[in-house]
Amino acid sequence: MAMNDFGKKLFHDAREAKETMPAIISSRIRLARNLADAKFVKYACRGDLRAVANMCEKALSSCKILDGNSVLNVCDLQEYERTALVERHMCSQEFIVDTNESRLLFTPDHTVSIMINEEDHLRIQIFRYDLNFRAMFDRINAIDDHLADNLSIAFDEHYGFLTSCPTNVGTGMRASVMMHLPALVITKQINNLILAVQKLGFVVRGLFGEGSEAKGNFFQISNQQTLGLSEVDILSRLTQIIKSIVDYELNAREIVKKEKIVWLYDNIGRALGILRGCYSIASSDAINGISLLMLAADLGYLRGNLRWDLNQIMMKIQSSHIQVLENKALGSAERDIKRAEILRNFFAKIPDLKFE
Amino acid sequence: MEKCQFCGKPATVHMTQIVNNKTTVVRMCSECAAKHGLFDKDGLPFAMLSSLGEALFAGLKHSQSASGLICSRCGCTPASFRETGRLGCPNCYKDLKLLVDGIVESSQKGAVHKGKKLKSHAFVDGGDWNTLSGGKGDDGRRKKMSSAERLDALQEQLDDAIREERYEEAAKLRDEIRKLKG
Numbered sequence: 210m211a212m213n214d215f216g217k218k219l220f221h222d223a224r225e226a227k228e229t230m231p232a233i234i235s236s237r238i239r240l241a242r243n244l245a246d247a248k249f250v251k252y253a254c255r256g257d258l259r260a261v262a263n264m265c266e267k268a269l270s271s272c273k274i275l276d277g278n279s280v281l282n283v284c285d286l287q288e289y290e291r292t293a294l295v296e297r298h299m300c301s302q303e304f305i306v307d308t309n310e311s312r313l314l315f316t317p318d319h320t321v322s323i324m325i326n327e328e329d330h331l332r333i334q335i336f337r338y339d340l341n342f343r344a345m346f347d348r349i350n351a352i353d354d355h356l357a358d359n360l361s362i363a364f365d366e367h368y369g370f371l372t373s374c375p376t377n378v379g380t381g382m383r384a385s386v387m388m389h390l391p392a393l394v395i396t397k398q399i400n401n402l403i404l405a406v407q408k409l410g411f412v413v414r415g416l417f418g419e420g421s422e423a424k425g426n427f428f429q430i431s432n433q434q435t436l437g438l439s440e441v442d443i444l445s446r447l448t449q450i451i452k453s454i455v456d457y458e459l460n461a462r463e464i465v466k467k468e469k470i471v472w473l474y475d476n477i478g479r480a481l482g483i484l485r486g487c488y489s490i491a492s493s494d495a496i497n498g499i500s501l502l503m504l505a506a507d508l509g510y511l512r513g514n515l516r517w518d519l520n521q522i523m524m525k526i527q528s529s530h531i532q533v534l535e536n537k538a539l540g541s542a543e544r545d546i547k548r549a550e551i552l553r554n555f556f557a558k559i560p561d562l563k564f565e
Numbered sequence: 566m567e568k569c570q571f572c573g574k575p576a577t578v579h580m581t582q583i584v585n586n587k588t589t590v591v592r593m594c595s596e597c598a599a600k601h602g603l604f605d606k607d608g609l610p611f612a613m614l615s616s617l618g619e620a621l622f623a624g625l626k627h628s629q630s631a632s633g634l635i636c637s638r639c640g641c642t643p644a645s646f647r648e649t650g651r652l653g654c655p656n657c658y659k660d661l662k663l664l665v666d667g668i669v670e671s672s673q674k675g676a677v678h679k680g681k682k683l684k685s686h687a688f689v690d691g692g693d694w695n696t697l698s699g700g701k702g703d704d705g706r707r708k709k710m711s712s713a714e715r716l717d718a719l720q721e722q723l724d725d726a727i728r729e730e731r732y733e734e735a736a737k738l739r740d741e742i743r744k745l746k747g
């Protein structure tokens with residue numbers, strides 16, 4: 210079955226900056242805003258929510274930065290279509306659960322997405338594949354100014370922007386970076402690093418398998434505090450932390466090259482073999498393989514700028530993306546077969562590894 | 566084997582969070598993690614910026630010390646905060662200040678906003694909810710405050726105002742109570 214309009218919009222990803230940075234997958238800034246004269250979403254009735262959604266949509270429609278945007282009524286979507294939006298980081302998991310009057314606005318290039326009626330009336334989000342919080346903040350701030358000019362936003366001199374959960378109050382801003390840290394995992398430095406980052410007031414969320422064996426080597430670092438610090442404070446601290454983590458990771462890669470070179474070649478080589486030859490593959494196996502090939506791309510073992518394509522393929526093999534691509538709900542066994550097909554086709558075109 | 570803090574099955578996901586030097590570890594099974602948006606169906610990590618952690622670490626214990634408060638605007642109480650993990654409206658920051666300040670103290674860097682300011686802003690006092698949805702009423706998702714509850718809340722605020730020698734506010738509250746009593 211061919212992709213429907215939703216699928217075409219989802220897969221039309223023209224995010225401009227195709228630059229990638231070693232160890233960085235993507236970065237985001239999110240602002241939480243509420244209307245001053247309305248109940249917060251969790252306590253509002255359907256009529257209130259509809260009124261809020263209409264007011265927000267109207268205010269956003271005159272915003273130049275959002276030209277050409279699409280608006281989705283989340284309740285009109287199939288379950289796997291909703292989850293695909295989460296997989297693509299265009300909205301949160303919470304947003305797709307209770308879909309009463311939930312609307313998602315996004316720009317054609319997917320860099321800006323705005324959740325209307327998540328737990329706050331407005332959650333504005335900006336996305337990039339590299340690290341440039343300054344440019345991102347300028348843009349998201351301009352959208353925020355536009356909203357403040359056209360809506361009465363809940364703000365208090367003492368508490369700042371008022372949010373439905375006090376853990377977001379103040380700037381209402383959450384900035385996060387998704388990082389790829391395979392060498393810190395291989396050299397077992399990751400746990401110490403996580404502790405150090407957390408002591409600085411930032412949150413590391415990684416997902417761990419049995420014991421402390423990390424899966425996929427992906428970690429997200431974000432600010433915990435939103436009150437008592439300015440936006441620029443938060444963003445510059447986070448940037449500093451991210452830059453030092455990148456340095457640690459690059460150092461660790463040198464150590465791996467020196468001390469575990471056979472292990473490295475062997476694992477990268479096997480990963481490519483599996484991805485080229487599989488006929489049914491679980492997503493966790495796929496993600497581990499792609500992680501190793503991302504490392505290979507960063508280390509120059511793969512010719513061409515393949516890091517970008519690897520980012521994209523990692524997105525596309527997620528369960529709901531596969532179902533959007535097929536335009537129907539699929540069981541897990543069917544997904545594994547389809548996932549293998551996508552991976553085989555992609556990795557068949559990849560040139561052979563060239564080790565030093 | 567460590568157990569999931571939500572359902573007791575073996576835990577495979579560990580989240581550690583340190584706020585103001587206090588460490589909290591949350592252990593979950595992959596099903597509960599999926600339920601909270603930490604995994605997709607095939608176990609792939611996505612949407613890791615879940616508000617689960619925020620709610621868990623928000624210092625919910627403060628909802629007890631602040632019992633007795635009620636938002637005069639939306640009827641939200643510390644108990645409803647404990648249940649939902651969320652406040653009811655912007656005015657809750659005023660009427661449930663004790664609760665808010667407890668949570669802020671345990672989760673935030675400072676107590677005062679240092680970021681972007683709005684040019685025109687105000688704590689909206691005594692506006693009318695009905696202006697928003699054209700007077701459409703309750704559909705059961707929110708609890709409406711009875712006039713008796715509202716009287717109690719106002720009386721409590723009045724007592725506070727007098728105790729803290731905020732006489733101007735006290736006078737306003739007294740007027741409002743008189744009006745309600747008819």
Ligand SMILES: [Zn+2]
Pocket residue numbers: 569570571572573574593594595596597598
């Ligand atoms: Zn569980």
Ligand SMILES: [Zn+2]
Pocket residue numbers: 636637638639640641652653654655656657658
């Ligand atoms: Zn309230």
